[in-house]
Amino acid sequence: MRKLLIILFFCCSLPAHAVIKVGTVFFYPPFVLSLNEGFDIELMQSLCQGLKEQCQMIPMDFNKLYTSLDKGQIDLAIGGIAISPLRKNDYIFSLPYMLSKGQFLVLQGSGINSMEDLKGAAVGVIKGDPKGGVFYNYLESNFGDFFQIQTFDDIEDIITALGNKTIKAAFLHHSTAVYWEQNGGNQFQTFGNIIPIGEGYAIMALPANAALIQRINVLLQGMEKDNAYLNLYKTYFGNN
Known part of the structure; x- marks a missing residue:
């Protein structure tokens, strides 16, 4: 006992x-x-x-x-x-x-001044859940026929692809895009409006x-x- x-x-x-x-x-x-x-x-x-x-x-x-x-x-x-x-x-x-928000990131001096400049181009996004993820689904719903969506496993891969011009833009969390604009050795700049994503x-x-x-x-x-x-x-x- x-x-x-x-x-x-x-x-x-x-x-x-x-x-x-x-x-x-x-x-x-x-x-x-x-x-x-x-x-x-x-x-x-x-x-x-x-x-x-x-x-x-x-x-x-x-x-x-x-x-x-x-x-x-x-x-x-x-x-x-x-x-x-x-x-x-x-x-x-x-x-x-x-708040969850997204924004595009492009190379400095890329000549991208409007969404028309991305027409037909490769745009990268982080691979989310097995059903695509919030950011991927936003691109697919709004730009699926407008440009080519490429998915990546992590941020380093997508930033490398943007840096070597494998992709023309990356769609990231707004705060992450701002981070790379400020800490990417003057290689990158945010582009377009800040977009509410998810809840x-x-x-x-x-x-x-x-x-x-x-x-x-x-x-x-x-x-x-x-x-x-x-x-x-x-x-x-x-x-x-």
């Missing part, structure tokens, strides 16, 4: 998740710069501290976040993930922590982790009230 009580005590003392496995991407600035740096990374670190649970960040290609969730290899996914009605068929999301950026999980997402939502609301979120936002995005 005494042994049973001891076992029950230790079982009940364990946190809800001994280790929360968080899938993210290798590199997608300014959201992910490394496993210790980037807006999404520092946001997740703050949330894990608030949860009082240990988190393990697991990097992978963007399109593998979905299969990793499906197989139970990760509990959460973060990394510039936009909420969409299609994704909500299979996954649940935290409260959105930022905001959020943390994604399977429905089985609804209780964990609810705990995260409470923390996100708290960060907004005590300016912790605003201070983090200004670190990576300034006053934009």
Whole structure:
């Protein structure tokens, strides 16, 4: 009986998740710069501290976040993930922590001054979920017959393709396009209007982790009230 009580005590003392496995991407600035740096990374670190649970960040290609969730290899996914009605068929999301927007990125001096200049050209986009992804689906719906859409696994591949002129433009998260305009050695410039995409950026999980997402939502609301979120936002995005 005494042994049973001891076992029950230790079982009940364990946190809800001994280790929360968080899938993210290798590199997608300014959201992910490394496993210790980037807006999404520092946001997740703050949330894990608030949860009082240990988190393990697991990097992978963007399109593998979905299969990793499906197989139970990760509990959460973060990394510039936009909420969409299609994704909500299979996954649940935290409260959105930022508006999701897209913008084109082109080479400096490319001579692209209007969308007509991209007619028939190759335009790159990051490969999203198995159903295409929010950014891909936007291009397919609005420009499917206008230019050639090429998909890429990660940001480094798409930036390399733009730099060597394999593609004529890239369609990226607005903040990512601005990052490369400012940090790409004067090679790139944003082009065209900023376009609302999806329903905001959020943390994604399977429905089985609804209780964990609810705990995260409470923390996100708290960060907004005590300016912790605003201070983090200004670190990576300034006053934009």
